[in-house]
Amino acid sequence: MQPERDVRDELRATIDARRDLGPDYEPALVDSLADRLDATIAARVEAELKRRGKETKRKNDSSRSMVPIALGSMGIGVPLTAIAASQAGTVGLIVAWLSIVLINIAAAGALMRRP
Secondary structure: OHHHHHHHHHHHHHHHHHHHHOHHHHHHHHHHHHHHHHHHHHHHHHHHHHHHHHHHHHHHHHHHHHHHHHHHHHHHHHHHHHHHHHHHHHHHHHHHHHHHHHHHHHHHHHHHHOO
16 A cells, blocks of 8 residues: 555655646656656566565475475385285275375475465
8 A cells, every 4th residue: 555655645746846847847747757657666566576486486396395205105105005905905005095195185284384
C-alpha cells in the first residue's frame, strides 16, 4: 500500500507544481513525473523477480534433494522386496513397501517445510 501512496503523492505534487509554475513548465514536470514513475515501476518489477527467483530456487533445491532419497528407496526396495516376500510372504512385502513409502513422505514433508 505504501508504494501506491508514494505514487499518488508524487502526482499530487506535480499537479500542485504545475498550478504554481504555470503551463510553461508543464513538459518538464511531466518528464520528471514519468521518470519517477519509471523508477518506481522498475523497483517493483525487480522486487517481484527477486521474490519469484527465491521461490523457484527453493522449489528446485527441494526436487534435487529428493532424488537421492528416491533412488536410495528404489535401491533398497528391490532386495528388500525379495527378502520380505521370501521370508514373510505378502504381509512382509506390504510392510516393507509401506515403510519405504512412509520414509519418502516424511522426507518430502521435511524438505517442504525447510525455508
